[in-house]
Amino acid sequence: MAPSRDPAPRETTAIEPRRVVTLVLVLLLVLVLGVWRHHAMVDDTIHDFSGATMGTSWSARIDADLSGRERTEARQTVQARLDHVSGLMSTFDPESELSRFNRHTGTDAVRVSPELLRVLALARDVSERSGGAFDVTVAPYVDAWGFGPSESRNPPDDAELAELSPHVGYQLLAIDPAAGTVSKTDPATKIDLSAIAKGYAADEVTDALRQIGLTSFLVEVGGEIRTVGSRRDGRAWRVGIERPDEQAPGYWGTVDLTDQGIATSGDYRNYHEVDGVAYAHIIDPRTGRPIRMRRMSVSVVHPSTAMADAWATALTVLGPEDGYALARVQGLSAIFIVEAEGGLQSLMTPALSDRFAVEPSGR
Numbered sequence: 001m002a003p004s005r006d007p008a009p010r011e012t013t014a015i016e017p018r019r020v021v022t023l024v025l026v027l028l029l030v031l032v033l034g035v036w037r038h039h040a041m042v043d044d045t046i047h048d049f050s051g052a053t054m055g056t057s058w059s060a061r062i063d064a065d066l067s068g069r070e071r072t073e074a075r076q077t078v079q080a081r082l083d084h085v086s087g088l089m090s091t092f093d094p095e096s097e098l099s100r101f102n103r104h105t106g107t108d109a110v111r112v113s114p115e116l117l118r119v120l121a122l123a124r125d126v127s128e129r130s131g132g133a134f135d136v137t138v139a140p141y142v143d144a145w146g147f148g149p150s151e152s153r154n155p156p157d158d159a160e161l162a163e164l165s166p167h168v169g170y171q172l173l174a175i176d177p178a179a180g181t182v183s184k185t186d187p188a189t190k191i192d193l194s195a196i197a198k199g200y201a202a203d204e205v206t207d208a209l210r211q212i213g214l215t216s217f218l219v220e221v222g223g224e225i226r227t228v229g230s231r232r233d234g235r236a237w238r239v240g241i242e243r244p245d246e247q248a249p250g251y252w253g254t255v256d257l258t259d260q261g262i263a264t265s266g267d268y269r270n271y272h273e274v275d276g277v278a279y280a281h282i283i284d285p286r287t288g289r290p291i292r293m294r295r296m297s298v299s300v301v302h303p304s305t306a307m308a309d310a311w312a313t314a315l316t317v318l319g320p321e322d323g324y325a326l327a328r329v330q331g332l333s334a335i336f337i338v339e340a341e342g343g344l345q346s347l348m349t350p351a352l353s354d355r356f357a358v359e360p361s362g363r
């Protein structure tokens, strides 16, 4: 048999130099696009979540490669833990553990959840160290001034405040960590955890997200923020500090945080007006009256967001003079932003400016 002529194999193996160049170029393009796409994906892996809790909102940013199922798990983990904390500590939920404790009018020891006990112990610590400027038994005053569950809008008179005063005072609560109980020495004492519960909730969510293996994220509950790790690109989490000015909102600056909480209090966010007079929602427990409105805010950075939250409220009550002095003595990382002649002025404690990168954004 005559060998058949079969040129096909030679044709397919012999590639012209021009085609080689084209092929290499195409391969290069595929490679470049691939790398670029990969980078785009890595950038994309900061996942944002948000939702509602305790009469406010929450958000979370998670820096991780997450599948759809993992994203669902992360969201559900956050919401479940927040629902749990809200069920324990919300004053607006009549069935929360706290609301039930508030309705309890006995002086006997009441067994409470470990979480409630922990928050009350943290609150007690800040009360003692702030000379009572922070006090969760301020609830009757908060209600009287129209910021509590009853939302009455008529400012109380002196006689009414004098009537409430014997029921307010952190010393009226006896916490027994060993027995897991709390008791009131005054049966009419009520607790309001609004000044610490959001920060505490951010810490709880942090714990929950760590339990599902996440190591790089930021959690925000009603404006109080907890950062965990740094971002995977190596940068710290950058958090904005608001200007305490309703008329000209925006950011006063930013602070770079890794494994820290930050909380802000002030008279600019939550207040109401009666007959042209503005009342702040933060009350000085020592007088029973709202703090003077002066357009100021205090932000505190602390490894525990619950502590940052409580201290931010305490320092707001004390104001930029006494509050700043106490923050220094206590070694707190705090920044006061206060309206002064010529605009907003800021005052940072050395602990903040020495340890964290704080960038004013200019006015």
Ligand code: AMP
Residues within 6 Å of the ligand: 133, 134, 135, 136, 138, 142, 147, 192, 193, 194, 195, 196, 264, 265, 266, 281, 282, 283, 284, 285, 309, 312, 313, 317
């Ligand atoms: P924050 O926004 O964290 O400063 O919390 C303010 C809320 O805490 C108010 O709306 C009140 O419900 C409650 N509160 C007001 N004054 C005080 C105070 N001196 N100590 C503790 N809680 C307070």
Ligand code: MG
Residues within 6 Å of the ligand: 194, 195, 196, 263, 264, 265, 308, 309, 310, 311, 312, 313
């Ligand atoms: Mg607070």
